[in-house]
Amino acid sequence: MSEIQQSPADTAQNPPRYHLKKTVVMVGMMGAGKTAVGRALATKLGVPFVDSDHEIEAAANLTVPEIFERDGEAFFRKRETEVISRLLDKAPGILSTGGGAFLAEANRDNISARGLSVWLDADLDLLWNRVRYKTSRPLLRTANPRGTLTELFEKRVPIYRLADMTVVSTPALSIDAMAQRVVDALADRPDVLEVL
Numbered sequence: 082m083s084e085i086q087q088s089p090a091d092t093a094q095n096p097p098r099y100h101l102k103k104t105v106v107m108v109g110m111m112g113a114g115k116t117a118v119g120r121a122l123a124t125k126l127g128v129p130f131v132d133s134d135h136e137i138e139a140a141a142n143l144t145v146p147e148i149f150e151r152d153g154e155a156f157f158r159k160r161e162t163e164v165i166s167r168l169l170d171k172a173p174g175i176l177s178t179g180g181g182a183f184l185a186e187a188n189r190d191n192i193s194a195r196g197l198s199v200w201l202d203a204d205l206d207l208l209w210n211r212v213r214y215k216t217s218r219p220l221l222r223t224a225n226p227r228g229t230l231t232e233l234f235e236k237r238v239p240i241y242r243l244a245d246m247t248v249v250s251t252p253a254l255s256i257d258a259m260a261q262r263v264v265d266a267l268a269d270r271p272d273v274l275e276v277l
C-alpha cells in the first residue's frame with residue numbers, strides 16, 4: 082500500500098507539528114490534483130497517504146482503464162465504495178479519491194460520518210490542460226474528450242459543493258502551495274487538525 086509515514090528518526094529530529102484527528106478526504110474532478118496535492122499534504126502533516134484509485138488497481142493488479150474495460154464502470158464503483166469504507170476505518174490520514182467517488186450518496190454519507198471532505202476546485206481550462214495528454218482516464222476516451230469533461234464538470238460541480246471545505250486551485254499555485262493552502266484551511270478546524 083502506498084503510505085508515507087514519519088520514520089522514528091524523523092520523529093526524533095522533527096517532532097510532529099500536527100495532530101490529525103480525522104481522515105481528510107480529497108474530492109473533485111479528474112485533474113484537480115487530489116492525488117498530487119493529497120500526497121504533499123500527507124507529507125506536510127506526517128500522516129499516511131492513500132489513494133482509492135491506487136488501492137483498487139493494486140488489488141486487481143490492473144490499471145483503472147483496464148478495470149473499466151474488463152469489468153465495466155459499475156464494478157469499479159462498487160470496489161471504490163468498498164475501498165473508501167475500508168480506508169476510513171484506518172488511523173487518520175489523507176485519502177485521495179477518484180473523481181467520481183463523491184457522486185455516490187453512500188460514499189458522501191460515509192465520508193461525512195467518519196472524515197472531512199475537501200473539494201479541490203479548479204476551472205475547466207485548468208483541468209483540461211492537466212488531463213488532455215493523458216490516456217489514463219477511461220471516461221475521457223470519447224470522440225470529443227473536452228466536451229465530455231465539460232459535461233462531467235457541469236453535472237458534478239453542484240455535488241462537489243457539498244464538501245465540508247473548498248480549496249481553489251489556480252495555475253499559479255504549485256502542488257506544494259496547494260497543500261499548504263489545505264493545511265492553512267484545516268488549521269481553522271481544531272476538531273480535525275490540532276497544530277502542536
Ligand SMILES: Nc1ncnc2c1ncn2[C@@H]1O[C@H](COP(=O)(O)OP(=O)(O)OP(=O)(O)O)[C@@H](O)[C@H]1O
Binds near residue numbers: 113117177178218250
Ligand atoms: N497545483 C498543481 N500544479 C501543477 N501541476 C499539478 C497541480 N496539481 C496537480 N498537478 C498535476 O496535474 C496532473 C493531475 O493531477 P492528479 O493526478 O493529482 O489529479 P487527480 O485529481 O488525482 O485526478 P484523478 O481524479 O484522475 O485521479 C498531474 O500530472 C499532477 O502532477
Ligand SMILES: O=C(O)C1=C[C@@H](O)[C@@H](O)[C@H](O)C1
Binds near residue numbers: 111180181220
Ligand atoms: O472522474 C472519474 O469518474 C474518474 C476519475 C479517476 O480518478 C478514476 O477514478 C476513474 O478514471 C474515474
Ligand SMILES: [Mg+2]
Binds near residue numbers: 115116117132134179
Ligand atoms: Mg487521482
